[in-house]
Amino acid sequence: MDGISLEELQLAARNHGMPLEALRYPVTPVGLHYLLIHYDVPAVEPEGWRLTIRGERELELSLDDLRARPAAEHTVTMECAGNGRARLEPRPVSQPWLLEAVGTARWRGTALAPLLEEAGVPDGTVEVLFTGLDRGVEGGEEQAFQRALALEEARREEVLLAYEMNGAPLPPQHGFPLRVIVPGWYGMTSVKWLSRIELLEQGFAGYQNRQGYRLRQTEDDEGVPLNRMQPRSLLVPPGIPEFMTRERTVAAGEVLVEGRAWSGMAPIASVEISDDGGSTWAAAEFEPAGERWAWRGFTYSWEAKPGEHVLCSRARDEDGNEQPVEAPWNLGGYANNAVQRVQVIVTG
């Protein structure tokens, strides 16, 4: 790997992944969930804050208005579309994620679809545009963070306007006072610090849909928009770490290897484990299934023999999507769901 630049490091110091031992929690504690903030966390005074929804008519809603509506809660695994970027060669320059940009939370709020109906959805609407309060410059354009979503996706019953995370008001860094949650999709679609929802009769041409978050091979390539999370599984690295290298040491014998797997495309169908870097594979055992949009736990009883090993896990979903051993490169460094490799020294 070429050395990480100062600019990449600045992002890595602000944003953060989930330390992999936190895979032990079915719901990630606040502060361990991954975090990617394009600009700054905005300061929002909840009293003066309003959500505007512009359809056939305009709704203006306070936080109390939203809390007075029917509540819904979903446990949702969310992953950054750039997870795995720093493992690609050559490395696309942006937030340098290795593979920890994930977390699972209980998001509570109110369903979006009925609010869209109340605002009135004009015939010919194709997309719903979400605008956050965070502002910055990206790709040479000053902008608020904005993402549009196809109308039929926005109308899915599990799409939430969330005001609580893990039973408490949203922390500032996760979008206080309100954010969108689009289960199954990469995180960029779940717009934080939400201020405005608009219905569009043609596709949104803003930066985050047109330029960012697309699978492209060259700058001229129009590319394909990112949407749902590719299947991925991650292991809790067993044993104890060396401080600097993070290399693991574990005593020989039976080791219960634990991990979690998810796919935004279909439920997880199988997870396999390798202890020889991917030459041979054996099936892991599932923990009982939880909610559809949450990751699924698995375990594997590993007979750890003295020596050096590389543990890997590989998930497949019910649509047949499977983690690759090596992910294909793309310009933005998105959706690298290649299998994790955990170096482990087993002592005799």
Next chain:
Amino acid sequence: MDGISLEELQLAARNHGMPLEALRYPVTPVGLHYLLIHYDVPAVEPEGWRLTIRGERELELSLDDLRARPAAEHTVTMECAGNGRARLEPRPVSQPWLLEAVGTARWRGTALAPLLEEAGVPDGTVEVLFTGLDRGVEGGEEQAFQRALALEEARREEVLLAYEMNGAPLPPQHGFPLRVIVPGWYGMTSVKWLSRIELLEQGFAGYQNRQGYRLRQTEDDEGVPLNRMQPRSLLVPPGIPEFMTRERTVAAGEVLVEGRAWSGMAPIASVEISDDGGSTWAAAEFEPAGERWAWRGFTYSWEAKPGEHVLCSRARDEDGNEQPVEAPWNLGGYANNAVQRVQVIVTG
């Protein structure tokens, strides 16, 4: 700056600083406070957990026992001793902090000193040793994280055994169920996931006191132990950021620049601001003083003129310690409290 290595990046992806816009909060929300974890966050079941204190007699205390004791709460600014490391040239290789490794929390718990008295402090005791439940390998030695503190420091009335942070039980990553809080000192002394306290009749020779956390010039240098936080001030970067460079843009006119300053050695006496990279300085105005161990807010009304500027702030404490423009190098990359430099483009 030479490129950051994969190993440094692995640490930067796990640990994280406080995004500087969070300086706006007098008490840092959970998840924005800096975090440095040497090994893994351990899994601790609170029911079975006990704190052992070994003095003239041995005390064994449950979390309920500790909660039943007189409670104390202090608002404490905590900074990693390695903050600023990645700005040193050549760069010492460890967690590559720029300057965000800080946070302030309300820590609630029970005072340590009366518990030491109950356990009985033998004549000749010189240090108090704190042992955490986190285990790993560092400097070639397998170890639990352990730090010893001089007896007279451990007996200061503000030293806490803390079970709450910001009004809630400690999050796993901040030491659940119990940690030490040593106000005024760099963070390494505030041992997390505390399991054992021992009284020592001679200085502790374990890794984190003998080898780590010392100001040394060479490997052979015995060095000087790190202890209290050097004075530092940080500014909320004004205006809006560019995503990748984090460069700021702000409109010309009067800009209220805000920041916070702290020193573990003495109360902050003055903060000065420069908008020309440190050639000329002007006094900032203090916000009302809060608790002794919390940072102090300041503001500066900046007449921003079109062009490129470098904003700096420089704090001095009542003992006359002042932030340097360039910090002296040391082998471990500790205590680099050089003045922050914020590049700002002012548009006309």
